[in-house]
Amino acid sequence: MSVLDQMRGGVVVSCQPVDHGPMDQPNIVAAMAQAAAAGGAKALRIEGAENVRKTRPNLTAPIIGIVKRDLPDSDIRITPFIEDVDALAAAGADVIAYDATNRSRPVSTKALVDAILEQGKVPMADCCSFEDAERAAAQGAQIVGSTLSGYVGQHVATDQDEPDYYLLEQLRKLGLFTMAEGRYSSPERVREGFVHGADAVTVGTALTRLEIMTSWFCAEAPNG
Numbered sequence: 556m557s558v559l560d561q562m563r564g565g566v567v568v569s570c571q572p573v574d575h576g577p578m579d580q581p582n583i584v585a586a587m588a589q590a591a592a593a594g595g596a597k598a599l600r601i602e603g604a605e606n607v608r609k610t611r612p613n614l615t616a617p618i619i620g621i622v623k624r625d626l627p628d629s630d631i632r633i634t635p636f637i638e639d640v641d642a643l644a645a646a647g648a649d650v651i652a653y654d655a656t657n658r659s660r661p662v663s664t665k666a667l668v669d670a671i672l673e674q675g676k677v678p679m680a681d682c683c684s685f686e687d688a689e690r691a692a693a694q695g696a697q698i699v700g701s702t703l704s705g706y707v708g709q710h711v712a713t714d715q716d717e718p719d720y721y722l723l724e725q726l727r728k729l730g731l732f733t734m735a736e737g738r739y740s741s742p743e744r745v746r747e748g749f750v751h752g753a754d755a756v757t758v759g760t761a762l763t764r765l766e767i768m769t770s771w772f773c774a775e776a777p778n779g
């Protein structure tokens with residue numbers, strides 16, 4: 556079965572602990588991935604080649620790999636360099652996701668897609684708009700995701716904001732595999748994602764960022 560068919564109609568769990576928090580360790584990421592797969596996740600989204608390498612051996616489900624970087628001269632964070640693509644491929648990622656927004660960047664999106672295809676991996680475009688996805692489709696991306704909607708520009712979405720169902724419906728029209736991603740923080744939102752045309756829905760924070768999840772519950776307690 557192809558990687559896309561393995562993910563179709565299912566939930567992808569993004570195992571990205573809070574940066575530099577106590578759970579930000581390859582062993583823990585690998586354990587979270589195994590637990591998520593045991594719970595029914597059809598694929599895992601993993602940040603960092605080291606985490607992918609640690610996770611791969613104990614998992615049959617596809618891995619969507621990314622590398623996140625903080626660059627001094629660009630706002631692009633997700634898989635900005637060809638060397639990131641190569642490291643993720645060598646570590647065992649099946650899909651490689653990259654920032655597909657139209658912002659100033661060190662390496663063109665076309666070069667990134669070409670490098671991912673050259674490695675025999677599936678390119679996934681993390682988009683914030685329909686235009687991003689259209690451009691990505693023309694360049695050879697095989698998955699388009701709503702990942703960056705709400706995170707580019709002035710207003711930055713909070714975890715409490717709704718997912719971008721409208722963008723999802725637009726992405727659907729391209730006829731590519733459509734990933735709903737970003738603020739799918741409850742089973743109801745996952746259901747809505749499929750109603751609005753997702754082929755798969757990625758859930759991150761609500762399952763794998765314990766500090767943030769805990770704070771949601773604590774916010775309802777009288778002593779915070």
Ligand SMILES: CC(=O)N[C@H](C=O)[C@@H](O)[C@H](O)[C@H](O)COP(=O)(O)O
Nearest residue numbers: 569702706736737738739758759760
């Ligand atoms: C904007 C950005 O950098 N998103 C990242 C992409 O990898 C992750 O921080 C998100 O956790 C992931 O997309 C899943 O989304 P959510 O955590 O909302 O379920």
